[in-house]
Amino acid sequence: MPNLLAGESMVLPPIKKHWIVLVKATIWPTLLGTVVLVVLDGLLLGVPIGDAPRVIGTLIVLVVVAGSWYIAWLEWQAATLTVTDQRVIQEQGIIRRSTKVIPLDRVQDVSTTQTVIGQFLDYGSVEIDTAGAIANELFTYAVHPEMLRDQVFVLSEQLRRGL
DSSP: OOOTTTTTTTTEEEEETTHHHHHHHHHHHHHHHHHHHHHOOOHHSSSSHHHHHHHHHHHHHHHHHHHHHHHHHHHHHOOOOEESSSEEEEOSSSSEEEEEEEEGGGGEEEEEOOOOHHHHHHHEEEEEEEEETTEEEEEEEEESSSHHHHHHHHHHHHHHHTT
């Protein structure tokens, strides 16, 4: 959770990326681990080595796959987008943490992009166009991107009009 400025309040609770990010991050390690287990079992099928090496090999593969799942989960937990009444704050990273802050009074336009799967599962990209030297920001795999877009746009308009 980001540190808020004096007088600043959260409009939306911190938003995590969609769960599809976890699926994408864990599918390849899982498939690769399964293939390694099948290949090792096939190679060692006729070899009289006993059960201990097979069990140890299986445990090693399972630990590596579980470790990759845990790292993917930690990265997913660390990636958040927070909307306050003054700023939009994106945080990500475990070891190397990065934070991007967009003042709402600099927001010029907010747009969304969704694939067919994203429309079905309700995730997409939200791009915030800003004025001045601040670069435009793209938030990928945002949950409820249209709601997020509308909320940021309404807040930026209210701040500009002094409401």
